[in-house]
Amino acid sequence: MQNSTTIGFIGAGNMAYAIMSGLINNGTSAKQIKLSDTNEALLSLRKDEFNLEVFTDNVKLVTHCDVIVLAVKPQVLSTVCHQLENTLKTGTLIISIAAGVRARDIDRWLGGNQSIVRTMPNTPALLNQGVTGLFANESVTDLQKQLAGDILDSVGQSLWVEEELMLDAVTALSGSGPAYFFLMIESMANAGVALGLDEQTAQKLSIQTALGASMMASTSGDSAHELRAKVTSPNGTTQAAIDSFQDQNFDVMVAHAMRAAFDRAGELGVELGNSD
Ligand SMILES: NC(=O)c1ccc[n+]([C@@H]2O[C@H](COP(=O)([O-])OP(=O)(O)OC[C@H]3O[C@@H](n4cnc5c(N)ncnc54)[C@H](OP(=O)(O)O)[C@@H]3O)[C@@H](O)[C@H]2O)c1
Structure with a gap:
């Protein structure tokens, strides 16, 4: 990953923590990582641990980032995406780790024509022993695929599926x-x-x-x-x-x-x- 790539995490919970830790342990600078969450106490904990720039406003975070990792619970994802509609820079890569939510729905909520990689990680990611299934929509470039793979590889192994339906099979096998x-x-x-x-x-x-x-x-x-x-x-x-x-x-x-x-x-x- 290039030193200039900036990755923004929306949601500072367990999974975001695992991926951020993996990235930093694998040499990504904390300066390249930004974080937003509605929970100020949690943000403060993460800021103290990693010395990251943090935001309580998701929209402010987005303007600083080349990659956005959507790491909130699936039930709040549509609200978060609607907040970001019209503020994403052209060429931003969206990575969703939210279980179950389809790429086409995320794309619709974000306003359309977005580069979206949907992923299904699993909890051993917390110990760098995860395995993640990834699916890219048609707007994702080869370079963006490489970038998404590098990010998820920081917490274990990753592999791509060609059809989004196969992420449900990944969920049934490694997710659960x-x-x-x-x-x-x-x-x-x-x-x-x-x-x-x-x-x-x-x-x-x-x-x-x-x-x-x-x-x-x-x-x-x-x-x-x-x-x-x-x-x-x-x-x-x-x-x-x-x-x-x-x-x-x-x-x-x-x-x-x-x-x-x-x-x-x-x-x-x-x-x-x-x-x-
Ligand atoms: N953990 C797993 O095993 C696993 C495996 C595969 C995929 N995933 C997916 O990973 C995602 C995150 O899971 P997690 O276990 O890390 O969840 P989590 O620990 O609950 O973290 C989500 C964070 O997002 C915050 N949040 C809520 N609304 C927000 C908003 N509007 N803007 C910004 N932040 C907001 C939450 O704050 P509050 O707590 O104050 O609401 C919480 O700190 C989920 O979509 C889940 O499906 C998890």
């Missing part, structure tokens, strides 16, 4: 995915307690196993399927557990759950985009 793994960690720890382990031990074993398995899956050249086969000796303990999962249609259960998340993402997009 951390909660599925938390559920698995919780269930395995509870089952460990049922087998006689004390709660603290069971939790530690469950969490560290999830971490170790995930690291193996991400660093080994083998697929998850191959890794599983390698630790599953015929007629052994792992085989007994995997057979039990499969007898209860584990794959089907996961597929149904992700379909439910995908469908709900579609419904939310319609509901959130309905306002003028």
